[in-house]
Amino acid sequence: MNKSLSLLTIYIFIVSICLTSCTVKDIASTRIAKRNSILKNIIVPPIPASTLSILAFGAVGDSVTDCKPAFDKAMAECTRLKGAKIVVPAGIYFVGGPIRLVNNVCLEIQKGARLKFSSDPAKYLPVVPTSWEGTFVLNYSPFIYGYKLQNIAITGEGTIDGNALKTFSTWRDLQTHDQQLSREMNHNNVPVKKRVFGANHYLRPQLIQLFECKNILIEDVSITNSPFWCIHLLKSENITVRGVNYNAHNINNDGIDPEYCKNVLIEDINFDNGDDNVAIKSGRDDEGRATGIPSENIIIRNCRFKGLHGVAIGSEMSAGVKNVFIENCVSRGKCKRGIFLKSNPDRGGYITDIYVNNVMLDEVEDCFYITSNYHGEGKGYNTDIRNVYVDSLTCHKATNAGLVVQGFPTKKIKDIYFSNIRIDQAASPLSFTNTENVVMSNVIIGGEAGIPSSAK
Numbered sequence: 001m002n003k004s005l006s007l008l009t010i011y012i013f014i015v016s017i018c019l020t021s022c023t024v025k026d027i028a029s030t031r032i033a034k035r036n037s038i039l040k041n042i043i044v045p046p047i048p049a050s051t052l053s054i055l056a057f058g059a060v061g062d063s064v065t066d067c068k069p070a071f072d073k074a075m076a077e078c079t080r081l082k083g084a085k086i087v088v089p090a091g092i093y094f095v096g097g098p099i100r101l102v103n104n105v106c107l108e109i110q111k112g113a114r115l116k117f118s119s120d121p122a123k124y125l126p127v128v129p130t131s132w133e134g135t136f137v138l139n140y141s142p143f144i145y146g147y148k149l150q151n152i153a154i155t156g157e158g159t160i161d162g163n164a165l166k167t168f169s170t171w172r173d174l175q176t177h178d179q180q181l182s183r184e185m186n187h188n189n190v191p192v193k194k195r196v197f198g199a200n201h202y203l204r205p206q207l208i209q210l211f212e213c214k215n216i217l218i219e220d221v222s223i224t225n226s227p228f229w230c231i232h233l234l235k236s237e238n239i240t241v242r243g244v245n246y247n248a249h250n251i252n253n254d255g256i257d258p259e260y261c262k263n264v265l266i267e268d269i270n271f272d273n274g275d276d277n278v279a280i281k282s283g284r285d286d287e288g289r290a291t292g293i294p295s296e297n298i299i300i301r302n303c304r305f306k307g308l309h310g311v312a313i314g315s316e317m318s319a320g321v322k323n324v325f326i327e328n329c330v331s332r333g334k335c336k337r338g339i340f341l342k343s344n345p346d347r348g349g350y351i352t353d354i355y356v357n358n359v360m361l362d363e364v365e366d367c368f369y370i371t372s373n374y375h376g377e378g379k380g381y382n383t384d385i386r387n388v389y390v391d392s393l394t395c396h397k398a399t400n401a402g403l404v405v406q407g408f409p410t411k412k413i414k415d416i417y418f419s420n421i422r423i424d425q426a427a428s429p430l431s432f433t434n435t436e437n438v439v440m441s442n443v444i445i446g447g448e449a450g451i452p453s454s455a456k
Contacts, residue, residue, distance in 0.1 A: 024419045024441055027389050031355045035325050038297045042265045044240050045151040045215040047106050048083035054093070061091015063116065068097045075102045083151070088113045088158060097123040101146035101210075109158030109221055117143045119167040124205055127198040131211075131234055131259065133179070134284025134316030135186040137195040142209035142232070152210060153217040160223050162207045162250075168227035169250040174202040186287045204228035204252070210236050219243050229254040230273070235293065237262040241269070246307075249274040255307070257281055260293040260319060266300045272333070273307035276340075280324060281316045282349065288318025289348050289381070299325045306333035310361070314342040315374045317383070318349040330360045338395065341370040341385065345408075346378030354388045361395040367423055368393065370413060371406040372434075382411035390416075395423045402426035402445045407434035418443055 052074055059070035071086075078084040083104030090112030097118060101107070109115060127138040129147060143162060146152050154160075162168075178201045185195045197203050207226035210216055211234040220243040223230050230248050233239055239261060246255055246269070253274040258264050259281040271277035282288055282295040300311055310331060313321050326339065338361040341351055361367060368390060372383055385407070395402070402423045407413035412434050419441040423429070429445040432438050 024391065027391065027417060027419075031325070031357065031389065034323065035299060035355075038263060038299060038323065039265070041297070042238060042240060042263050043215070044217045045153055047153060048081075048085050048104055050081050050084040052077060052084050052086050054086055054088045059088075059093055061089070061093050061113065063092035063094055065094060066096035067093045068095050068099070071095065071099045075100060075105065078102050078105045088115070088156070092116055094118070096120075098141040099144045101144065101149060101152055103149050104151045106153035106155060109154070109156040109160065111157035113156065113158035114161055115159070116161045117163050119163045121167060122199070125198055127196060129192070129211065130205070130209060131232075132182055132197075132203045134259070134281060134318070135182045135195075135287055136192045137182055137185075137197055137203065138192070139197040139201075139203050140205040142206040143227070144208045146210045146213050148212045149210070150214040152213055152215065153219070154208070154221060155217065155219045157220050158222070160207065160221055162224070162226040164225055164227035164250060168204045171202040171204050172251045175204070178203050183284070186285055189286065206230070206232040208232065209234060212236065214238055216240065222246070223248055226250055226253045228252055229257050231256045233258045233261050233264065235260040239264045241265070242267045243269070245270045246272045248272070251275075254279050258295055258298055259283065259316070260291065261295050262297055264298040266298070267302050269303045270332075271304060271306050275307060276309045276312045277303070277305050277307050278310070279312045280321055281314065282319035282321055284316040285318055285346050285348075285381075288316065291319050294320035294322055296322045298323070299327070300329065301325070301327040303329045304332040305329060305335050305338070306331065307335060309337045309340045310335050310359075312337075312340045312342060313351055313354070315344060315347060317343060317351065318347045318381075320350045322350070322353045324354045326356045326359060328358045331362050331364070333362075335361065335364050337366045337369050338364050338393075339368045340366070341388070342374040343372055343383035343385065344374045344376070344378040345372070345380060345382050347383050348381030350384040352384070352387045356388075356390040356393060358392045359394075361393075363397045363399070364395060365399050366401045366404060367395040367398045367426070369401065369404045370416070371404070372408050372411065372413065373406055382408055384411070386414040388416045390421065391419045393421050396425070398423055398426040401428040401431055403429070404431045405433070405435050405438060406431070409434050412436045421445070
């Protein structure tokens with residue numbers, strides 16, 4: 001730590017908070033009222049009364065028999081019944097291709113059951129409508145896939161195993177050409193029907209994707225060995241994800257990615273991921289701005305972070321992100337960053353009305369970080385970032401930075417409120433550049449100053 005800062009410590013009480021109309025008490029009252037209003041609109045889907053055992057359709061939990069035909073038959077019967085719970089009892093079920101969900105289905109993977117998916121990419125063809133890093137494409141099917149459905153539940157204490165370590169997970173070094181091609185298609189407004197990837201391409205599919213779905217519950221399952229993002233919620237709404245356990249360390253194994261989503265509750269999750277725990281997105285660049293559907297009304301609470309970043313917003317957020325609540329969360333292992341809001345001048349859009357309350361971090365690289373210059377790239381579409389409220393954030397050690405806010409001279413980040421912040425150690429305590437109206441109350445970084453010494 002800088003010597004002068006070490007001598008003074010960092011004890012900040014900005015009297016200007018008394019001169020603003022937005023006090024800590026006012027913020028708390030607004031936060032609670034908005035959060036509770038959103039919670040009233042998040043309702044778990046009904047669980048169907050009819051119950052089907054996957055064994056009745058020919059599945060065998062011997063880790064060898066291909067159970068995909070059994071899942072296909074069970075889903076067809078669920079459709080005939082206009083809804084059913086499909087029960088997967090204890091055993092290891094090899095699934096030689098994607099499970100395609102249907103309306104009004106509950107897939108219950110019971111304790112001791114494991115869905116182990118094929119590692120053969122050819123099994124996830126033909127291509128399906130999906131999205132990759134914020135751009136709509138036709139690509140390999142996600143392993144569990146729902147498209148334009150309602151009333152979907154994935155529950156139970158069993159495990160979803162992507163089995164992707166030796167195939168899809170190795171594609172990171174091969175994806176550059178396809179990644180760039182998808183971005184060019186985005187920027188040039190190429191029709192989605194012509195954005196065909198799949199065979200002989202290297203864009204990894206998601207483990208679970210629900211695309212244009214309503215009324216979703218994902219509860220208590222364990223997730224491991226994903227090919228790419230673990231749970232991708234795309235253009236969907238009324239979503240509850242709770243009690244999920246992660247052991248997902250492959251490259252880019254984000255835990256939960258809500259994109260173009262509304263009314264989302266993420267709670268009581270044990271994260272242990274090879275990338276962001278939660279990454280809130282809303283499309284990339286030209287396509288995201290044209291789509292214009294923000295991710296909004298997202299509540300993340302009572303979660304345990306471990307992985308890259310606890311909660312990230314962006315960088316693909318061109319349609320905007322608003323009304324995000326991060327409450328009563330802790331880190332249970334090292335994270336690179338606790339809370340990370342990231343954009344750049346390719347993105348545009350906005351990030352606003354973000355509430356962080358009662359978050360406890362152990363050791364991180366950066367505690368709280370906002371940047372308008374992610375990866376130092378892009379031009380022409382600066383993001384409007386404002387109205388971020390951080391209260392009761394603690395951190396044991398930030399090996400790099402405590403609180404960072406980075407705007408641009410031509411697009412300043414505005415109206416950021418820090419209250420009741422305590423960071424025991426930070427190599428760089430504060431770094432605010434190109435900001436306007438950053439307000440702090442009771443912020444202590446590096447130890448609280450005591451009684452001043454007397455002159456001698």
